[in-house]
Structure formats: C-alpha cells, structure tokens
C-alpha cells in the first residue's frame with residue numbers, strides 16, 4: 001500500500017493486542033481491513049509491557065462487559081492458539097490466604113468464579129484458592145502472531161504510520177497519516193490504547209479520557225534448581241489484581257505490578273520507590289526471592305479510563321468510528337472476545353462480516369531478547 005490514498009472497508013488504528021485481534025477477527029471473516037500502527041513494530045507500549053498473564057475471569061464482576069469479553073475470549077482462545085505458534089505456560093494460579101479475613105474473601109471469590117463459570121477449587125489442606133485455567137504467555141508474540149495470521153488471511157498492516165487526523169466524507173472516513181498518506185474506510189476502529197482519547201477527539205468525541213496507570217515489574221533469575229511453577233496471586237481489589245509473582249515463558253520470575261495513576265503518557269520510567277512497593281509483597285508470597293537482586297525492571301502503562309472501563313461502541317460524535325477504549329490490563333486476556341464483539345458491531349454500519357473461518361496458521365516472531373526486555377528497551381531509547 002504505497003499509494004498516497006488507499007481504500008479499505010475497515011481501518012483499525014492501533015497495533016497492540018486489541019488492534020491485532022480485531023484485524024485477525026475481520027480478516028478471518030472476509031472483511032477487507034487495514035491495521036495502522038504509529039510505531040515501527042507491533043505491540044510496543046501497553047501491550048508489550050504488561051504481565052503476559054492470560055486470566056480466567058474468576059475474580060471479574062459478573063454482568064460487566066469486561067467480564068463477558070474475558071469469558072468469550074476463553075472460549076475462542078484454544079482454537080486460535082492451536083493455529084498460532086505462541087508460547088504459553090498453562091501453569092494455573094494460587095491465591096494463598098495470609099491475613100485474617102482472607103478465608104472469607106477466598107470463599108467469595110470462589111462463588112464469583114462459579115457465577116462466571118470458571119473452574120476453581122479451595123484446597124482443603126490450607127484454604128488456598130486454586131485457579132487451574134490461568135496461564136502465562138508472551139504478549140508481543142501473541143499480538144504479532146495474530147497480525148501475521150490476519151495478513152495471511154488477507155488483512156494488511158501499516159507500520160510507522162501515525163494518525164494525525166480523521167476527516168468525514170459522504171461514504172466513510174478518511175484517516176490522515178503523518179507524511180500525507182490517507183486511508184479511506186467505511187468504518188474506523190479506534191484501538192489506540194493510551195491514545196484512544198486523542199483519536200476520538202479527531203472527530204470531536206471527548207466523551208472519555210484515558211490516563212496511564214503505571215505498573216512496574218521486577219524480573220528475577222532463580223538460583224540453581226529453584227523454580228516457580230504457578231502464578232501466585234494476592235487478594236485482588238476492584239482497582240488492581242495487586243502484586244503477582246509468576247514464571248515467564250523464558251524461565252524467569254516476574255514480580256509486579258504497582259498501580260500508580262499518572263498524567264504523562266510517555267513516562268515509561270521505573271520509579272525509585274517501586275522496589276519498596278513490590279518486593280516485600282512479592283517475598284511474602286514467594287520467599288525464594290528474599291536476598292535476590294532483580295536482573296531487570298520495566299514499567300507498563302495501562303490505558304485506564306477516567307471513570308470508565310471497556311468503552312466499546314460507535315462514537316457519539318461519529319457513528320462510523322468504533323471506539324475500543326479504556327481497555328485496562330485485562331486487554332491481553334479479553335482481546336479475542338473484544339474482537340469478536342467489534343465484528344458484531346459492523347453490520348449496523350453497513351459492513352457485513354462473513355462466518356468466521358479457522359485461524360490461518362502463523363508463527364510468532366523469534367527474537368534474541370525476551371519480550372519484556374525488548375519492548376522496555378525500545379521505549380527507554382525513545383524517551
């Protein structure tokens with residue numbers, strides 16, 4: 001697509017896990033679609049700096065759109081992952097009671113899991129909540145493989161293509177890229193993560209605001225034969241799942257994240273106080289971390305909505321723009337469900353997707369450095 005103006009039925013803005021999942025869903029339904037990403041690689045920013053955990057939704061609030069899409073994603077994921085060469089550790093999670101009152105919280109979480117149809121068990125020996133369906137993946141490989149599969153199925157990806165404007169036309173929207181190229185589309189999907197509010201504002205939609213909720217992580221290498229073969233969860237709150245300790249697909253252990261509300265969408269630094277916020281909580285859950293120096297640290301920025309969560313639907317200012325915004329850290333988990341939901345919004349806008357076809361096989365790109373280092377390193381270099 002080197003022409004100054006290209007035409008597609010659906011333009012997807014944002015090459016994170018949500019945008020790539022939407023492109024994947026559309027391409028596999030025979031919808032002509034182009035993904036537009038500002039960076040020169042996919043899944044930098046929020047998607048490449050999260051935990052990489054695929055949650056089950058055991059603790060999600062029943063009845064919310066976020067929960068419905070997490071659960072829908074869980075139905076769709078096995079078939080998609082079977083076709084994509086993405087590393088996944090199906091290790092399950094454990095929430096250990098530690099304080100007075102935790103038993104009651106665990107009992108309530110187990111009831112919540114049952115409402116959501118998620119398998120959990122309260123271990124009789126110690127009251128721990130076991131969640132066998134939780135797993136760990138590489139979120140960059142996950143996103144890249146979705147995009148590669150989408151391209152193999154007929155979709156297109158434009159990298160290094162920052163969107164600087166959206167113009168209304170009689171038959172759709174014109175997306176204007178830095179450098180002057182344009183993409184004409186009947187429908188535009190706004191999956192721009194941290195910048196979804198900036199994209200919506202281009203059509204006069206100021207109905208939601210995105211702010212960065214920083215999550216810092218510390219990476220460890222365990223000595224000798226020590227290993228962690230489960231995701232360790234603290235008691236979650238509505239705002240955060242708290243400080244987790246979990247194994248990575250490349251054999252390390254990560255502790256984090258913090259949850260620190262910021263203003264600057266470009267601040268990917270790890271704050272000096274982050275270690276004190278993370279390490280005691282991590283050691284309380286996994287004593288083997290005591291005395292170990294982290295080998296790396298990184299910060300992710302969750303695209304949090306100010307007073308909103310999972311803002312998905314046609315913009316009030318311009319129906320042909322579908323916002324997929326305020327997708328917090330569960331976006332990796334819910335991405336396939338989100339994409340399925342977005343595909344269902346298209347017929348009302350005159351784009352009729354076909355029946356979904358099986359995912360076209362595609363490999364995840366192999367990189368010399370692990371995803372958490374590559375992405376954080378790129379962001380630091382750009383800062």
Ligand SMILES: O=P(O)(O)OC[C@H](O)CO
Pocket residue numbers: 050051052053215239240241242244256257258259302328329330
């Ligand atoms: O703190 P939360 O709730 O945004 O969750 C962060 C976890 O790392 C998600 O895997």
